[in-house]
Amino acid sequence: MVSNTFENLDTDKKTRIIDSLLNEFSNHTLNEAQVSRIVKESGIARGAFYKYFDDLKDAYSHLYGIAMRDIHQDIETERSESPSAYVQQTREFVEKSKDSRFYSLVKMHILHNESTFVSVFDDHLITESEYHWATQVMIHETIKQIMLEPSAKEILLKKLANILTTLATEEK
Template structure:
């Protein structure tokens, strides 16, 4: 877990370190990442890195969490309710994909999807979701992955998602 020492750094220094983390983890998978390029680019001592983060995996979790928080469109209470609106899920996927494409995190997220996803524990509790909401969430995440890794398939992937979401509106939850 990122330390309070890091969180108490001035904004400029935090930004330099975040940029160095993004660059390292965007260009190398977590298993091949190194501390040396991060500390060099950030202009910090190696010991300082370990004051801020437990290890590279901790630093990766931190920066990936920052990326998700910065670009993820918040899914509102509708997901937890009994209502189901396919257009809502489609717009969330489109907004997320477009947000990633315009962000500094695009390569980080692509590297995550290609090489690092299985290395990081996903603690999302989806047990509160109804059947249709759960299915829409799973499909949405898969479509996001497909689009980010194959941008030329965006229109087709969104069209297919829309069709399946429409099928989920039928009774039989």
């Protein structure tokens, strides 16, 4: 967990470190990332890195959290299970990601790092409806496919809409 020491750094130093983390994790998988490159680019001591973060995974998690807050900040997330609402949220996420300084990080996460963060079985998977579970799986896969082939975005979103509409009909 990111330390209070890091949170209390002056803005310039914190920005330098965040920018270095972004560069490292946008260009290297978590398994290939190196503290040495981060500390060199940010101009901090190796010991300071470990004073701010437990390890690379901790630094990555902190940075990815910043990215998700930045991308999600203006996306309407009202709890609606309508297919059109899910498709619109997916479209907005893809577009905000593409236009974000965090795009390479998000793409690296979805294509290479995500499995590192899969936790043990989550009880909510048992209690949520099949429609909600399937919707989340389909949305995630659609985002991944769009990141792999951006020119197919509209086709993939249309397929998502069709599948979610079919699933919603089955749910009723």
